[in-house]
Amino acid sequence: MDTKSKNTLRNSGVIVIKSEHLLRNTGVKLIAFILAVLLLSTGIFVLEQTATTKMEGFGISETWDEQDYLKSSSLRSEVYSVYHDLFALADTYRSEDYIRSGALLDEDAVIEEYKLSLLSEDRSRFGLWEEELGDVNSYYYSERSDSTVPKTVIDVINSDAFMERHGKEIEKYREDQIQKQLQNYANTLNNLENAQKNFGLKWYIERDGQKKTSGEGVTPEALMQSKVYLENNKGKINASQEVRNYDYGGNGNTDNRIVMAFDDQKIDTMAQIYSQDRADAVLAVQVFFVCGLLSLICLVVACIGAGRRETDNDIHLLAIDRMYWDLHLIILTWVEGMLIAAGVACIMYRLPAYMSAILLIFAVALAYNYVLSLVRVVKAHRFMDRFGTVVLCKKCGRLIKRFCRSIRDFYRNVIKGRSLVMLLCAAIIIIAIVGMLIIALPPIGIILLGVALWFGAKRAKSLDQTIKGVERIYEGDTGYKIEVEGHGPVEEMAKNINNINEGLSTAVRDAVEKELKSERLKTELITNVSHDIRTPLTSIITYIDLLKKEDIDEESRERYIGVLEQKAARLKALTDDLFEAAKASTGNMEVHWDTVNVEALVNQGMGELEDKIEDSGLQFIVSRPQEKVMVHADGRLLWRVIENLLSNVLKYALPGSRVYMTIDRDLFTDRGVFIIKNISADPLNIPAEELLERFKRGDDTRHSEGSGLGLAIAKDLTELQNGQFDLTIDGDLFKATVYLELVADDDSVMAEEAGEAEAEEKGE
Incomplete structure (x- = not known):
């Protein structure tokens, strides 16, 4: 591709981008919408005005298909209409006197029509002859033994009594029919006069040797010399070429001779009018199609930019787009129908043209607005x-x-599964069946009623015993048992109540035992706290008294001060442990969640306590995992847990024994595990739960320096970190297990990398 082609392609792309950006402009979209509405409205308005005001007598549809008036459907329709009236004049009406004589009426048919008119009227019309009909809810009435009395409406209206009674009404109905025929006769003559005025109609009728014409000197031969004529000579049709091949239906069968023709000058005048109207129609249609095409182009431009803005590529919906589009279509159809009806009214009542133009613009704007709304909805993928x-x-x-x-x-x-409800439903059904049987078959119904009463009394007895038993239990008689006889929902309920009562008695007994145990532990707690606080406090008071003596030497004074410092530190550590235990047990400690490496924390603890471990003579054996165990915890609190467990081992483990520590993963619960096991120096003759109580120590003599709070604090701190702390005692074997939530592998890798990066930064 040469440089010129590349530049052309680049310029084309720039033009496309600029064009797309231009179509998103609000002003461009508004102008396109207004032009689309005005163009289509103009086309329709020109078409409507041409059809209603400019064209003289012919419609657009009449002049569109045929250029020559003599070959148009309009002329053929006019010929057919005039011929139809002449046929009626010659073959049916004949003359006014002939109609007044009643010759066109069939007397029997008149009577039958009158009867049918009565049958089609409402009940109030039947009231004229209630004594003959009786009940008139239908055409059939109560049967009577007297066969002379009519039994149906048909019998009544065909009776002689009916004819005598309604003779005047029938005669009046006959006169009304004659008046209708006279009116039709007058309308026929009026139509012929209008045709004579507009088309120069001349006609000739011959019936039974009598001749009747539209004027003097009118002969069939003269009429048949016209451009447009029609002859029916006793059923044989002869017409000019233009109207010959037209279907005249049943009006071609007659015994008379009918000849009609239009005046040639009138036909020429109508042909000129037809040609002018056709030219106006063609022009109006051309304007309509051109305006419609331009309107469609403007609408497409508006649709391309619909929902788009210059600032972004998102689709922005308007408030009207929130309406369901099919509901919008229904409302639009109704409104458009109202506007069209109003426009038709403007044309019919010849109101000013601008009124119909305003209605037309409004209707087109609403329709195009719906199209744009639908386009925005489709673009936003919100169609469904x-x-x-x-x-x-x-x-x-x-x-x-x-x-x-x-x-x-x-x-x-x-x-x-609710037998009582089903039993109640069955009881209702049985009561209904028994009630019907008592009415229909009293003996069987009474027997079933007795069976139902016996069964109901038995059920009621069981229910009454259950209710009384519930009252006894409610009053505090927990040893009472409801007597259960038989099987059924009530008996099952009684058994369940007995089981609940038994369980309640057991629960009360357990609660009492628990409360007694709690009181005992509370007493021991107070005793232990008092003992552990009083011991260093007594030593402090004693040595203070010794220091008050003036005759002690400097070496003794320094020794006493050292003892005071030791006891004060002991008392401070005790109060700190007590305060920490209180905060841990109440959860009043802030937890800083982090990803913690358990193995690293254990190594840190053993490093800090290395001197004490060497002095203790204990051998620590650590089982390390192949993969690092990363848990979700607070490093500071978890270190306190591990420190307490290690301190507990150093204080109470058998000298020279082994201490086993295990760091692992619990794959079943997806938790990290830290286990520490040792042999106690003193016999562990207390339950593990009791050892977790505050100030409870395995050393009953309380000669060691422990406060009895370490394990309790470790348990509470573990639970604060959503973990689990288990203690197991088997003889002299002491085992503590800490469970904590594992961190996902990806998170642990990220945390480890962050820790290494932080360590590198510190190293730098």
């Missing part, structure tokens, strides 16, 4: 979300599902 019918069907489906689910839940929660 804004499909009201689908949304309604979904909501109805959800309601039906909810209703079915309610029925299912009612069955499951109220009826299924």
Whole structure:
């Protein structure tokens, strides 16, 4: 590709981008919309004005298909209409006197029509002859033994009594029919006069040797010399070429001779009018199509930019787009129908043209606005979300599902598995059946009633015993048991109440024992706290008294001061442990969550306590995992737990024994595990739960320096970190297990990398 082609392609791309950006401009979109509305409105308005005001007598549809008036459907329709009137004049009406004589009426048919008119009227019309009909809710009435009395409406209206009574009404009905025929005759003559005025109609009728014409000197031969004529000579049709091949239906069968023709000058005048109207129609249609095409182009431009803005590529919906598009279409159809009706009214009542133009612009604007709204919805991929019918069907489906689910839940929660409810429903059904049987078959109904009463009394007895038993238990008689006889829902309920009572008695007994144990532990706690605080406090007071003596030497004074410092430190450590235990047990400690390496923390603890470990003579054996155990915990609190466990081992383990520590993963619970085991120097003759109580020590003599708070603090701190602290004692074997939540591998790797990076920064 040469440089010129590349530049051309680049320029084309720039033009496309600029064009797309231009189409998003609000002003451009508004101008395109207004032009689209005005252009289509102009085309329709020109078409409508041409059809209603400019064209003289012919419609656009009449002049569009045929250029020659003599070959147009309009002329053929006019010929057919005039011929139809002449046929009626010659073959049916004949003359006014002929009609007044009643010759066109069939007397029997008149009577039958009158009867049918009565049958089609409402009940109030039947009231004229109630004594003959009786009840008139239908055409059939109560049967009577007297066969002379009519039994149906048909019998009544065909009776002689009916004819005598309604003779005047029938005669009046006959006169009304004659008046209708006279009116039709007058309308026929009026139509012929209008045709004579507009088309120069001349006609000739010959019937039974009598001739009748539209004027003097009118002969069939002269009429048949016209451009447009039609002859029916006793059923044989002869017409000019233009109207010859037209279907005249049943009006071609007659015994008379009918000849009609239009004046040639009138036909020429109508042909000129037809040609002018056709030219106006063609021009109006051309204007309509050109305006429609331009309007469509403007609408496409508006649709391209619909929903877009110059600032971004998102689709922005308007407030009207929130309406469901099918509901919008229904409302639009109704409004458009009202506007069209108003426009038709403007044309019919010949109101000013600008009124119909305003209505037309408003109608087109609403229609195009709907199109743009639908385009924005489609662009935003919200077509189905804004499909009201689908949304309604979904909501109805959800309601039906909810209703079915309610029925299912009612069955499951109220009826299924609930014998008492089913028994109640069965009792209601049985009562209804027994009631019907007592009415229909009294003996069987009475027997079933007795059986039902016996069964009900038996059920009532069981229910009464259950109610009394519940009252006894409620009053505090926990040793009472309800007597259960037989099987059934009431008996099952009684058994369950007995089981509840037994369980309640056990629970009360356990609660009492627990309360006694709690009181005992509380007493021991107070005793132990008093003892542990009083011992260093007594030493402090004693040595202070010794220091008050003036005759002690300097060496003794320094020794006493050393003892005071030791006892004060002991008392401070005790109060610190007590304060920490209180905060841990109440959860009043802030937890800083982090990813902690358990193995590293254990190594740190053993490093800090290395001197004490060497002095203790204990051998520590650590089982390390192949993979690092990273847990979700607070490093400071977890270090305190490990420190307390190590300190506990150093204080109470058998000298020279081994201490086993294990760091591992619990794959079943997805938790990290730290286990420490040792042999106690003193016999452990107390339960593990009791050893976790505050100030409880395995050394009953309390000669060691422990406060009895270490394990309790370790347990509370572990639980603060959403962990679990278990203690197991087997003879002299002491085992403590700490469970903490593992961190996912990805998180642990990230935390480890962050820790290494931080260590490198510190090293730098």
